[in-house]
Amino acid sequence: MPPPQPTPKKAVPAPDYKTVAAQWAAAKRAKEIEDADRKDVDDEKEDRGQVSEREQRRARLEAARKAGYQARWLWTTGFWVWMTCIHLVGIACFTSGFLLTRLVLEDKARCDEPPTGNSSVPHLLPAWPGKGTVDGGCWHPRTFERAVIVVIDALRYDFTVPVEDNAPFHNAFPFMYETAVREPRNAFLRPFIADPPTSTLQRLKGLTTGTLPTFVDLGSSFSGTAIEEDNLLMQLRDAGKRIVHLGDDTWEALFPGYFVGNLSRAYDSFNVWDLHTVDNGVMEHIFPLMSRKDEWTLLVGHCLGVDHAGHRYGPNHPEMTKKLRQMDDFIRRLAATVDDKTLLVVMGDHGMDEKGDHGGESDDEVQAALWMYSPKGIFGRTKPEYVVPPSTAKIRPVNQIDLVPTLALLLGIPIPFNNLGRPIEEAFAGADGTAWENLAAVERMTAAGIKRYQTSYFTVRGIEQSSAPGSPADLWDKAEALISKGGKLDWAAVFSAFASYQEGTLRRCKELWARFDLKNMITGIVIMALGVIVLLLYVASGGDDDVIDDPELDLAERTLELQGVKADAEVAPSDLDKRLVSPALLGALPGFFGGVIHSFVSGEGDWYRGSTLAALTSIATVMVSMPDVRIAAWNILPKTLWGWLALVFTISQSVGFASNSYTIWEDSILLFFMTTFGFITALSALRLPSLADRYLSIYHSVLFVLLGRLASFSKLCREEQMPYCSSTYYASSTSSTSAPWQLVIPFLVCIILPSIIKAYLQQTRSYEGLAPSWIGYVFRTGLFMSALYWLLDSADNGNWIPGLPDKTVKTISVYTAQMVLGLALVAGTTAFIWAPPCVSIVTSALPSQPGKAQVAILGYANAHGARYLLLPLNILGACFLLSKPMGAGALGVMIWQILSLLEILDLNNLSTSPIGPVMLAVLGTFHFFKTGHQAVLSSIQWDSAFIPLFTIRYPYTPIIVALNTLAGQILATSAVPLLVLWKAGPKRKRVLESVSRALGAFVAYFAVESLATMLWAGHLRRHLMLYRVFSPRFMTAAVALLAVDVVVIVVALAGVRVNTMAVGEVFGWAE
Amino acid sequence: MSSALAKGSSSRFAAPSKNDMTAASQSTATATPLLHPIQIKPNPLAQSARHAFPALLAGLFVVRFRALVADPVWAMATTLMLSAVLQVAYAVICLPPAGSSQGGAARAARKPRPGEKKRVGFESAAGPNAIATSLLSLILSGLVTPFLYICLVLFGAPFLTHTAHTLLCAAHLSVLALFPLFYVHGVDAVSWAAVGGFSAPLDETFGGLVGALVGAWLGAVPIPLDWDRDWQKWPVTILCGLYAGYLLGRELGGSSLVWGKRF
Structure with missing residues (x-):
């Protein structure tokens, strides 16, 4: 029993x-x-007086109880507001140290200052007409006068290559693959790997600046802030070129005032239910512009239909097939309007996971597609088997940042200062795929740019660069040694030496920018931990006031009250909340002002110090003023x-x-x-x-x-x-x-x-x-x-x-x-x-x-x-x-x-x-x-x-x-x-x-x-x-x-x- | 299961005789101490067997472990037979069967009430028969296995796949932890309510149950880990925890340290 x-x-x-x-x-x-x-x-009249007096007393008691309750409620709410603030400060403080940050350098690359300027051999290529000018080509002979960039949002690589199954999202967009195979000199198609996080805003930053995104930027995905760093569009604008934008309005947020007003059209990007407005807008306005090519140098079209179809239905839906077929038709018609002087780039900014969403770093999310097309016939392959585009995105992928030096060099503008990418092989290998000297030249130019950027970055951050064997500095020296040797150069070897320098640097940067501010992280953790302790003490400190629900006793008490035996309205029992909230506020004040003053005096000017100090002092005073802390602490167990x-x-x-x-x-x-x-x-x-x-x-x-x-x-x-x-x-x-x-x-x-x-x-x-x-x-x-x-x-x-x-x-x-x-x-x-x-x-x-x-x-x-x-x-x-x-x-x-x-x-x-x-x-x-x-x-x-x-x-x-x-x-x-x-x-x-x-x-x-x-x-x-x-x-x-x-x-x-x-x-x- | 047991106890208190009125009204307070911890039979065979059987069970599990990882269903089925044999032998040799003077726990200290019917079940007129009791207990263990299967599914075991795995795992739990309890308590509702409510005194049988439950519960801990080991297969870890917990609980429950104590 x-x-x-x-x-x-x-x-x-x-x-x-x-x-x-x-x-x-x-x-x-x-x-x-x-x-x-x-x-x-x-x-009995006497009684009446008594009764009315009793009534009044009762009403007074009730009113006092009500007022007391409302006051206690306010204090309790005050406590919870305080607790919320503590949580907010703790989380904000930790986040500021945990989510990665990268220092943004304001330097700009200049046409007349190639990064190889200080070297004994400034240029590997013989001089070309118009060298050092944007129209002739700043650092490399200009190949195209203008470019059309079509971003098809969330265009995953496997959407563009033949796959033997009946999935609605496969084999619906064959045009790019077909052209790459049929006319390899005019087109190539390769997997295009995004650096996570795979949100459009982050990707556009990477695709135009050539740098790695850091996590802290993700939070601004919904507000969209203008890019301050050197980027492709800034270079073009500064060179007096005209840029037109159609489609996703994220571009407008990132590049305010860059685009030719009367030609550009921006559309709302977050309306994922709407599959067609943005795409129809792009298609409606892009074709007239193709016949007025002298009015622009860069034309950006950003289609969102595929992405929205993914978000709304997932890839496995007939709407996705329809959308991809529409894109296929669109690119087919667009390619027909491209002339010799124009480069057409079609790419996805990221992929989508199996449900059509993105943002993370799974394979499906980072694998996009890149296709370049020009009837000029300049694309080459260094090996014959490279003609057929890779069957999966695991084979021969290019990084998305590689687009930046490629486009810059092809259009004749300087490579943006912060770029970390490398030129894409096909664009510089010559139609026969044997132009190793050219390849080596562009690779070296890009690598030199990266080196210049790295040197500035390390100087600003005050960090020593390692020169141990295998480090980027070591790789650079080895590559330069190959050139300064003079005589007949093995261009392929030079090319791969500089390529390995770029790869090494990129790898290093990825590690480096995973930098955490430990001090902030620990402060955040401490605030949170103290907050938890206060909360537990709060829960434990009143555990013993077990409420006795005895109606008889209650009644007796009430009667006594009514008869006035019990003193009037001693309603307020020990209100813990009241005793906690005032010290919380009092404790917060000196910390907050002290912190703010200190951060202004020391010139750091960040708000963290004030709020974290305020939180800490506030918790401390609350803990001190907690009644019977020792009993409560014992009660926690x-x-x-x-x-x-x-x-x-x-x-x-x-x-x-x-x-x-x-x-x-x-x-x-x-x-x-x-x-x-x-x-x-x-x-x-x-x-x-x-x-x-x-x-x-x-x-x-x-x-x-x-x-x-x-x-x-x-x-x-x-x-x-x-x-x-x-x-x-x-x-x-x-x-x-x-x-x-x-x-x-x-x-x-x-x-x-x-x-x-x-x-x-x-x-x-x-x-x-x-x-x-x-x-x-x-x-x-x-x-x-x-x-x-x-x-x-x-x-x-x-x-x-x-x-x-x-x-x-x-x-x-x-x-x-x-x-x-x-x-x-x-x-x-x-x-x-x-x-x-x-x-x-x-x-x-x-x-x-x-x-x-x-x-x-x-x-x-x-x-x-x-x-x-x-x-x-x-x-x-x-x-x-x-x-x-x-x-x-x-x-x-x-x-x-x-x-x-x-x-x-x-x-x-x-x-x-x-x-x-x-x-x-x-x-x-x-x-x-x-x-x-x-x-x-x-x-x-x-x-x-x-x-x-x-x-x-x-x-x-x-x-x-x-x-x-x-x-x-x-x-x-x-x-x-x-x-x-x-x-x-x-x-x-x-x-x-x-x-x-x-x-x-x-x-x-x-x-x-x-x-x-x-x-x-x-x-x-x-x-x-x-x-x-x-x-x-x-x-x-x-x-x-x-x-x-x-x-x-x-x-x-x-x-x-x-x-x-x-x-x-x-x-x-x-x- | 529990509702049936509860019903049994309700009928007991539904019509108490007049004399017992006070006792019955306080029955909730007084009934628990009536349940005595089970003592291992005092003969030398039982005393030596009480430690030999756990060793044998542990040995059996260790020997069968490799096979268990390779083919859980087949290995569990064969091991179940051997475990059942060991458990039956253990019960017959070491434990007092339900209804014996020393077993049947709750009954032991209580005088039969006037007019109370002789309980039907294992207690035949000639006293309990160890073999018959063990066989009946084994059948009861088999009968509750589907309930244990449902419990495992509720804890998150696969619902439509791996039915044989889960069912065999439940059978192991039943044969190890519940069989000895059936053997010593029969289907006595009061005893089972005490066991179920964890208010029974600790002894080898109850300690085994507690150990088996805790062990099987902890056995789920390594399953989600991404170590890609074969032994993370369903339900190998549960079975490991079950055997280890049962043996530990049984030994501890029988040891003089905690024997007779209550939670």
Whole structure:
């Protein structure tokens, strides 16, 4: 038999009408006394005075309690705002040291100063007419007068070469391959390898400056900043040439004022739903320009259709075939308009992964294609077998930065100062492929440029260059020695000597620019760690004020108060938050000003110092002013099995982030933890004294586990999980649309979920008040419309209803989506603020004394929880729409799991244990994965921004993408107060403090995860998998933590305030 | 499984006799101490066998390990037979069968109530038969295997593939950890509620269960690692953890250090 329960179960109401009534009866007695008094008031005037005095006193007490509550709420919120700031500063500080930075040199290459100028042999080639001028060719004879560059965004290499399969994205774009094979002197096609990160903005920087991107620039991908470094376009502009741009407006952001205004056309680049506007614009305007060639020197056309088709449908879709065929036709027609003096370059700026997304560094993302064409017939191959383009991108690839020296030399302009690329062989090898002298000359010129850049860079940074054997300096000396030998030179050897210098330098630079600022990283980690400690102390410092819910005692206390025995309104108990917030502010001030003054005095002028110092001093004062720190510190260590379980889950997962395997398989690990929890609660149910409780507890535990396993079938695999994982989130592994059967899921949820919620509420008779109409009708309608939206969306994608005017379905679906969001967020919030508690008052005859009436309040026992539940449901309504059908199903499962979890915790008397918040956090993170996400950049579902909108609109777009990405965590955060409020009657005391403590444990989980990922990413900063695994996981954890912090303040705390006010207005204020 | 057991206990308390009223109302408080830790039979054969069998089991696992990595299904099936034989022999030699004066734990200290029916099951009138009890326990272990299979799937084992692997793994868990418990407790609901609620006293059988569960749980830890070793195959690591945990738990539970203690 189970052992005796150490603590008697607190008054958990049996789902029984009479128990509820009995509970209320005690509280009602107070009221009855007054009512009786009021009736007899005519008899005795004295009494009337007494009564009115009592009434007044009561009103005063209530008002004081309300004011006290509001003050405490403000202090609590203040604490959480402070905590958010600490997290923000810690993360910002770490990030500033961790995300790589490269010093940008402002030097420009000049036509009349070739980098070989100081050498004993300035030029390997004999002098040419116009040497040293842009029209003749600055550093190399000019080959073409003008160039047309067509960027086909996300043109992966395998789209352009024959592949023997029937994939929709293969063999649809054969023109470039055919010309390369048929007319090798006019055209060549090679794999074109991008340096990650593979976002368009980063790529354009690399393609025009010739330098390596660094991670820190990635953040500016959405704002787009002008390039300050020397680049191809700057050289052309400075030489007085005219540049025209058509297509993607990222170019305008990078090169403001470069383009000829009346000829250029820029189009919005982020509207991924729109496959055709940009491409049609480019095609419409490029052909007229081809017949007016003297009006421009460089013509850039940037097509986005292929990229958008990838984002929207994934490569494995008929739309992709159509798009590629259209591009094939476009390039075919364009090539026909090219003359001898014009070079045509067609390239992809990056590839796409198997779902059509990009941003990372997987093979599919970095492998683009490069094709150059000119009827002049100057392209050659140094070996005959090079004529046929490589069958895969692994063979003979060129780096994307190699385009920079190639184009510069062909167009006669100087190679941009910061370039690290090398000339592409085919363009300089001569039509017969034997022009080794030319090849050696261009290779040396480029290498000299690289050397000049390296020397300046090292001088500016104050670093010594190594000259050990095998170092770039050593390779350079060897190559130069070959030339200074004089006599008949072996040009091929000279060529390869300089080529190896370039390769060595590039390799070195890649290592060098992985430079981390350890000081900032460590400061960030320290701030985060101290923040976690404060949070844990905060959670532990109030653990012992176990609230005694005794209606009789409560009543007695109230009566005393009313009679004035107890002193007036000593409402404010020890408010920890108040005692913490003031020192936090006071502590922050000297640190902040000290830091700012110091950074100005020392001339560094960065804002980091002020904020980090402020954070540190602020934490220090808070720790000092923490009451009973030693007791709290002792309390941090768990004392029960459940506390240990919470600790083990959190810590083992954090330790696991040190290994790429555990990071990759995080979703399975979270399922494992959830199942473990469910099993332990099921087993521990056997210790419950009441049989009914046992059954219920086992039932909910089994349900919790089964639902978790059910949700785990929704998977979006990351590349590293292959081949042990198969994605189910989309129709296929190479698509980003839903399969028809998946569209049924939201409809199922719409039918089932409201009834399930109703069943959970009816246990405590709480399906009263607004609940039936809101959950039964409004919420259900919202779910139905979301389901409808996804049906319409698929109808639109698959063109199921032919013959409709263009965009009709899209328009209808967008307005449907807007209505759902309005319903869930605007109407939902309004309803939540104005809703009465979910209770209902029933009068019936007393069975024992038929003459007397009995007043019962249905839903009394769960007055707090039932009403608050409406808030997470509103959040769910919004997230439900913004997640794809499979994810919507996962979210439906999640809210069911949350309700089961609440029951389990309540039955096992665990509502104050940290296991509740930690399980909720695990649940939230688990469903992050189950809503089609992974801790990689490419899994961000950008297309979700276009569910309720036609175009990008700030600030809505980032909010929508955040709601899609972090739906699991956001829903979990909004549900944290339920851990305290569920089955809490209106007389429950110190609700706010308990909620804040539960939030503390919940946020501590995410803070520990962020801290751990920071630690590991910092520690493993030279790890091969840094950018694939550790860095994205750190970013995910940091973003999740900040989002959770914001939701804690904006949703959870605000929701608790509204809820308590509403309950308090009806039932009177509990302390 | 648990619900069936719980039902058994509910019927026990549904109609207590008048005399027992007070005891029954406090039954939650008083019933637990009734469950005594299992003592190994005091004869010299049992005392020497209690250490020999774990050694044999460990040896068997070590010998079969290579085969297990090479062909898990076949190796697990054959090893299961041998393990079962070893476990049956261990139970018959060392453990008191359910319903014997010293076994059946919960019953031992309790006087039969007036009017209580003789329990049907292993306790025949002539006292428990070790062979019959062990065979019945073996059948029970087989019967709960599908439930354990479902549990493994819930923890994340493959759902539609590797069915034989997972089922055999569950069978091993059942034969190692549950079989001795069936042997000593039969299907007594109160005892099983104590075992399930982890409030039973530690002894060789219960210690083995705890060790096996913890071991199998920890056995999942190396699976995700990208070491590309053959032994990371499903369910080799689970089985390793299961055997190691079981043997450790059994030895520890039987040792004088923790014997009779409770969580």
